[in-house]
Amino acid sequence: xxxxxxxxxxxxxxxxxxxxxxxxxxxxxxxxxxxxxxxxxxxxxxxxxxxxxxxxxxxxxxxxxxxxxxxxxxxxxxxxxxxxxxxxxxxxxxxxxxxxxxxxxxxxxxxxxxxxxxxxxxxxxxxxxxxxxxxxxxxxxxxxxxxxxxxxxxxxxxxxxxxxxxxxxxxxxxxxxxxxxxxxxxxxxxxxxxxxxxxxxxxx
Amino acid sequence: xxxxxxxxxxxxxxxxxxxxxxxxxxxxxxxxxxxxxxxxxxxxxxxxxxxxxxxxxxxxxxxxxxxxxxxxxxxxxxxxxxxxxxxxxxxxxxxxxxxxxxxxxxxxxxxxxxxxxxxxxxxxxxxxxxxxxxxxxxxxxxxxxxxxxxxxxxxxxxxxxxxxxxxxxxxxxxxxxxxxxxxxxxxxxxxxxxxxxxxxxxxx
Numbered sequence: 219x220x221x222x223x224x225x226x227x228x229x230x231x232x233x234x235x236x237x238x239x240x241x242x243x244x245x246x247x248x249x250x251x252x253x254x255x256x257x258x259x260x261x262x263x264x265x266x267x268x269x270x271x272x273x274x275x276x277x278x279x280x281x282x283x284x285x286x287x288x289x290x291x292x293x294x295x296x297x298x299x300x301x302x303x304x305x306x307x308x309x310x311x312x313x314x315x316x317x318x319x320x321x322x323x324x325x326x327x328x329x330x331x332x333x334x335x336x337x338x339x340x341x342x343x344x345x346x347x348x349x350x351x352x353x354x355x356x357x358x359x360x361x362x363x364x365x366x367x368x369x370x371x372x373x374x375x376x377x378x379x380x381x382x383x384x385x386x387x388x389x390x391x392x393x394x395x396x397x398x399x400x401x402x403x404x405x406x407x408x409x410x411x412x413x414x415x416x417x418x419x420x421x422x
Numbered sequence: 423x424x425x426x427x428x429x430x431x432x433x434x435x436x437x438x439x440x441x442x443x444x445x446x447x448x449x450x451x452x453x454x455x456x457x458x459x460x461x462x463x464x465x466x467x468x469x470x471x472x473x474x475x476x477x478x479x480x481x482x483x484x485x486x487x488x489x490x491x492x493x494x495x496x497x498x499x500x501x502x503x504x505x506x507x508x509x510x511x512x513x514x515x516x517x518x519x520x521x522x523x524x525x526x527x528x529x530x531x532x533x534x535x536x537x538x539x540x541x542x543x544x545x546x547x548x549x550x551x552x553x554x555x556x557x558x559x560x561x562x563x564x565x566x567x568x569x570x571x572x573x574x575x576x577x578x579x580x581x582x583x584x585x586x587x588x589x590x591x592x593x594x595x596x597x598x599x600x601x602x603x604x605x606x607x608x609x610x611x612x613x614x615x616x617x618x619x620x621x622x623x624x625x626x
Contacts, residue, residue, distance in 0.1 A: 333596050371472070377584035396575070405571055
């Protein structure tokens with residue numbers, strides 16, 4: 219970011235391709251999903267995670283085939299690789315991620331300020347980003363390597379996930395190409411332009 | 423942003439106080455709210471707008487006193503100035519904003535890439551940021567001064583609003599102080615620390 223003649227977001231100025239650092243892997247764990255209450259917000263968390271550079275999402279809480287199918291359908295239609303799964307035990311999901319070498323980032327308004335810790339978080343190669351729905355168990359705070367706040371104000375886990383990923387990836391996620399998309403949009407000043415054909419596979 | 427020794431978000435390095443440029447004013451217009459379907463997502467849009475530096479929100483679509491009261495309650499409890507209102511006609515809301523000198527930014531996956539146009543948008547003093555719920559009328563695209571896409575992927579109007587404001591304000595919104603808050607959070611590595619007392623009024 220920062221002012222510059224082109225008005226472009228600053229980290230893009232020195233990027234030579236590639237969305238993530240080599241080998242970086244980010245999964246979002248949606249904690250404590252409630253089928254009736256959270257259906258749309260959970261879908262937004264998953265789709266924002268996909269659009270903004272995460273590699274996959276794990277749903278926890280009530281199993282919800284409608285949400286999982288909806289997210290899979292978007293990924294299938296709009297391209298890119300995005301893993302979607304369900305895990306009934308958040309403890310198992312966190313333990314598995316840690317065993318695989320991931321650092322656990324819990325997004326919470328009570329945590330350290332994102333602008334203070336994002337530099338340390340960026341040094342990690344694998345991340346599990348935990349995003350709560352209802353009240354988050356105290357153990358999540360203790361198991362997390364980082365409790366991170368996108369402001370200490372009450373707002374939205376969708377917004378927190380989006381800004382966290384955007385800061386983590388320093389704007390590079392906006393340049394991402396989605397491979398094997400059936401639909402893609404051509405940016406327009408006004409109106410809509412959608413390309414709907416088997417697109418030539420591009421490096422993701 | 424960009425790597426730096428402190429791991430801080432880059433625009434903060436050269437900021438000497440103040441969240442917005444002098445005189446800058448940002449209102450979010452939530453278009454076409456549907457009471458049953460959008461209750462929670464609209465609330466997330468409004469709260470994310472407040473937390474991330476907007477000065478107010480205008481609700482359009484079905485009038486929803488529960489959503490409006492909820493957002494007002496958060497603003498009252500957590501401080502800062504945040505205007506909340508309802509306008510049955512989105513045309514009137516846009517016309518009024520334009521009459522007051524605002525530029526209209528419509529967030530849509532079909533628009534120009536945020537990273538390409540944010541520099542031009544930042545030059546404006548007043549903005550009305552239009553965020554749709556259901557299908558957005560074609561006239562909104564034509565009336566908007568900027569149709570802006572936070573990726574051309576389907577995701578979330580909450581995430582799009584958040585990233586747009588974050589880019590517009592270049593991370594300064596994360597440093598914002600909320601005046602006259604009844605509750606405030608003290609950032610913690612783990613656990614929760616809430617200050618609940620009449621806080622000394624601080625410059626917003």
